[in-house]
Amino acid sequence: MEFPHCQAVPLAGAAVLPPVLFRREILARVDAGWRMLALFGLPCPGGVGLCCLLGRDADGRLAFLRQVPAESYPSLTPDCPQAHLFEREVHEQWGIVPQGHPWLKPVRFTGCPARPEEPRPAPGVTDHFRLRGEEAHEVAVGPVHAGIIEPGHFRFQCSGEDVYHLEISLGFQHRGIEARLIGGPDKRTIHFMETLAGDTTIGHSLAHAALVEALTETAVPARGRAIARIALELERLANHTGDLGAMAGDVGYQPTMAYCGRIRGDFLNLTGLVCGNRFGRGLVRPGGVAFDLDKPTIRELLSRLELTRRAAFGAAELLFLSSTTLARFEGTGRVSAETAREIGLVGPPARACGLPRDARHAFPLPGAGPKDIPMQLHDFGGVYARALVRRLEMEASLDFIHDALIGLPEGPVRQLPAGGLPGGMVAVGLTEGWRGEICHVAVTGDDGRFAAYKVVDPSFHNWFGLAVALRGQQISDFPLCNKSFNLSYCGHDL
């Protein structure tokens, strides 16, 4: 079943396919340039059926496919590597076996509710890829890392300083959000959206809002949508600035690191000016935003934006003029466009390999268009390209915010969605967060409550990209490569 973004469709419109056809259809579409946006289980009479959401960047079409409930099916991963983590996730959550999957390891170490007789694995304890040989050695770090950073477990298989493979075990941040969204929406739902990944509060709450608006056919007032989009770009600016600073810090370039640490906060404070909270808590709501901007606040935003622009570009310029920094950035942690396409990278790491993937362009929100914010691409595929794409995106975001503040449409900022949700529908909310594409998919039951709510943070696609980027690199380049992706642990673990 095909449909455009921001339009809810009846679940009954998707034929329930037998595994062979489901698989064939997915593979054919992936061959034709579609991407897998989500794969998840939907409880239905007779068991748990698989649902797959695919998207086509070229024209923003979405396709929703369903498979009959089955305890096993032929794995997609050997022919479609971007399915690898989704299939492991479905296996862990529902016990459905993708036959022929190369390695069905736990994703979040929760055990499988469908197989209660099996003991819950200890977090991080599973078979790992091992390199054997006299010169091979293994470096294991985490879950608690040096510094103020989320937990994860990393194992490097090395020969001397060279990394052959990096394996990443996550799940430590798993707090069971998706399970608690079932039966919603309720008074907690929007707050869960804001804390799926706290540094992406706007990105996730906007994806959720788009989904609910599609379900309830709510037309968001232009002013409300513009304020939400301003906040989305402020979030990108704060985090891209922080990332440039962190990358500078990892190669020991202090000036940019010190300035960016401060400038990141200046951008967060602009979001604080909009809604009182530096992360944008309480701002985006289905139907628009909860806070309007008066003229003095707009003036204040504009003047602080200009000051912060100068500071940010000054700090970035030092970084890109420093030959010692560039020597560490260039050629480090490369991912080829072909690999990126195969494993389904999104966001700046994808655009840094030359893949034109940006939900603001492919799947714009109603009232937004692909021309609003130019897409930034580079094709070196490594740390340098990921840094440069961020720097260019900052410029595009600043221009967008400036124009949006000056041309803010008049009118209300929110149209409350009327009534409850319609039953038996599928809806999707897609936004381009600062890390990349954020995908929310919901299926409502006959009672108009969420029967499934799938959240795909960009980190879910990109963690494996980091592992691939580190192959053949020096282990000492890990911090730099890691920062150049800067992925979310909690957004992955949910």
Place this chain on the structure above:
Amino acid sequence: MLNILLERLRQGKRTVAFPAAMPPLPPRFRGLPVLAESPCAAGCASCAGACPTGALGADEQGLYLDLGRCILCGTCAEACPGRRVSFSRDHRLASSTRDGLVLRPGGRLPHVAPLEPARRKLFAKSLRLRQVSAGGCNACEADTNVLTTIVFDLGRFGIDFVASPRHADGVAVTGPVTRNMLEATLGTFAAVPDPRVGIAIGTCAISGGLFDGSPETTGGATPHLPLDLYIPGCPPHPLTILDGLLRLLGQQTPPPTA
């Protein structure tokens, strides 16, 4: 080189004057909740019904708001027909006891008592903390991390975050302590030599916050570790965290600006 010096001049000195002066907070900042002493309408539970975390309620002593559960979302202020709940712009939310976070109309404000003399003597000039991130949303970590930037320059107070618990004087936990992080959290605390301090940063770490009640979380750090400081907020503003840390070490901090 010249570039670097010129840019240094342009960027200027940006460390806030805190605690000598209070930096401005945004006009819409939601700080310490205030409960008015006026009575509730009979049978009204509008606020409690609207609160996403069960922070608000009424018991035999009347209306209360548990700041240790509150995410400062502001919903209750709108939900209360009698406008009994409002939000001040006071950033000082920290408390040295869990009970001290339960607010009542006209009741006492959260209070931070300095560490007792033995530990205060040891840590007043140098406090090294190991931060443990245990299942939150990473915003508490982010606003703790900014304390180490030039804006707050935590090092000038002798406070620092260190990589190893063996080098630390205490642990600062964020997040609701997920099942998957419980062992690592306990292990990290155990690896810090005594005497040590325990700090919960953020509502999640105090009570589980928004994620309390999930079978995947364990109620934050409170049930697992001896804690000396509770810093509420979702996430707490960096100044809320800094204010709490400084008062724990016996320093004076400024009140909010009017």
